[in-house]
Amino acid sequence: MKRVILLLSLSLPLVAGVKNLPLREALDMVKHDNLEVKVARFNEQMQAMEVKVAEGMNYGSLDVTLSGMRSNDALNVFGFKLMDREATFGDFGFSQFLEPIGNALMAANNGQLTPQMLQGMSSILEIQPHDLNYPGARNNYQTKLSYMLPIYTGGKLTEYKHIMESMYRMSKYDTQKLLNVKIYEVKKAFYDISLVERYITNLSKIRKNINTLEDVIRNMQKEGYAKEMDLLEVQARKAEADSMYNQAKLNRDLAYQFLSFLLNRDISSIHKVSARAPMPHVDKHTLELNNIDIQKAKLGLQISEMAVKVEKSSFLPTVGGFAEYGSADNTLFNDFTGKDSYTFGVQAKWNIFNGGQDDARLEKAKLKRLQVRDQVELAKKGIVLKAKKLKTEILSADADIKSYKKQLQFAKRVYENYRTRYEEGLASITDVLIQQSKQLESLLKLLTVVNKRNTKIFELESIINKGGDV
Numbered sequence: 001m002k003r004v005i006l007l008l009s010l011s012l013p014l015v016a017g018v019k020n021l022p023l024r025e026a027l028d029m030v031k032h033d034n035l036e037v038k039v040a041r042f043n044e045q046m047q048a049m050e051v052k053v054a055e056g057m058n059y060g061s062l063d064v065t066l067s068g069m070r071s072n073d074a075l076n077v078f079g080f081k082l083m084d085r086e087a088t089f090g091d092f093g094f095s096q097f098l099e100p101i102g103n104a105l106m107a108a109n110n111g112q113l114t115p116q117m118l119q120g121m122s123s124i125l126e127i128q129p130h131d132l133n134y135p136g137a138r139n140n141y142q143t144k145l146s147y148m149l150p151i152y153t154g155g156k157l158t159e160y161k162h163i164m165e166s167m168y169r170m171s172k173y174d175t176q177k178l179l180n181v182k183i184y185e186v187k188k189a190f191y192d193i194s195l196v197e198r199y200i201t202n203l204s205k206i207r208k209n210i211n212t213l214e215d216v217i218r219n220m221q222k223e224g225y226a227k228e229m230d231l232l233e234v235q236a237r238k239a240e241a242d243s244m245y246n247q248a249k250l251n252r253d254l255a256y257q258f259l260s261f262l263l264n265r266d267i268s269s270i271h272k273v274s275a276r277a278p279m280p281h282v283d284k285h286t287l288e289l290n291n292i293d294i295q296k297a298k299l300g301l302q303i304s305e306m307a308v309k310v311e312k313s314s315f316l317p318t319v320g321g322f323a324e325y326g327s328a329d330n331t332l333f334n335d336f337t338g339k340d341s342y343t344f345g346v347q348a349k350w351n352i353f354n355g356g357q358d359d360a361r362l363e364k365a366k367l368k369r370l371q372v373r374d375q376v377e378l379a380k381k382g383i384v385l386k387a388k389k390l391k392t393e394i395l396s397a398d399a400d401i402k403s404y405k406k407q408l409q410f411a412k413r414v415y416e417n418y419r420t421r422y423e424e425g426l427a428s429i430t431d432v433l434i435q436q437s438k439q440l441e442s443l444l445k446l447l448t449v450v451n452k453r454n455t456k457i458f459e460l461e462s463i464i465n466k467g468g469d470v
Helices: 002-016 023-033 035-059 074-083 094-109 115-122 156-223 228-263 284-290 292-315 357-423 429-463
Strands: 061-071 138-152 318-329 340-349
Touching: 023 035, 023 156, 023 228, 035 138, 035 156, 061 074, 074 138, 156 228, 156 292, 156 357, 156 429, 228 429, 284 292, 284 357, 292 357, 357 429
Parallel strands: none
Antiparallel strands: 061 138, 138 318, 318 340
């Protein structure tokens, strides 16, 4: 029973979700727990393996081959016997060749050599040896170690490795860019939730004011100073405020669900942040030094220069070495060292003509390098321009916020004034509700421009790469 209670107590925080989560902890969570970031890091690891593949090409390849065959083909059988080091003169059909020669020598020794025998000797080379042409079937088992090593490739393998290393760095930039997006989304979710909470708080005050106004009208109605229509009009406004209040709570719940998705865990509540996000410091030097798109463009330029070197290597010779060691027999693994053999050598290859293909590829690589060089400059200027545009929009939003704050303060005072006048019989309930609508409108404008400003702030932070290194 105690174990069950302990397990339940341990699982309660997971079920209830994280409460009062600070923004700093949320940013740490998204770096390690976000599923999209995890997928991107797997891509990094796979790209790192490509670097090892490229490096391994410099060390050549060693293969072991085990083959088993059976054949009665004359050429194969004779070749099998040579590989097995078991070939004999009998395999050439010498039994048919030596018999007429031996008879002729005996006859010569006995003085019985005749012209017919000499004529028969002249046709001995026309004999088709049966043992050579029609051998019996034979097995062949061959075990062989083969090693091939690129000795010189004109720098192609070296540049290929450098390209793979650069692609690994590119994958890290991609991860960082994705992480910046997730940090942007987490910050926006925090500030959106905080703004919605403030909106809900203000709506609660407005609903409270409407309830107070409704009580005033009921009391005035008892005294004969208010009409039934006044009460109905206030109740209609109350229903509208309740609908806005419920919609705001639903939006807050949706923002929490999105935040939980980003952090890959259930978030019940957050530690509220200030209404306005702080303005980051930004200048041209910082942008060119930290911006991910600019860094990717610069790395792309380096890769294009490596590609030019790869194409230049096509005009240089390639040299490779190889070595083989093995053994063959008609029985598997029989007397391996007694019948072993080796072969080694070096091969050089140099293409001297292929219809101008290498020239065309080299020129294409050079053009690509020039194109990427211009793309780097375009990225620099484009990012700087975008940062300036965002900064201008943020400063404009700051001015709007000041204006809307004053409008909201004024709208609150006007509403309070009209409510007092209504109680004194100097204004209609419609006038009071109109002023309350203006107050709510000013509040919505203020929260909207604050949200817009925060969004621009987070975009600017993503551009200057404030998310940190991967």
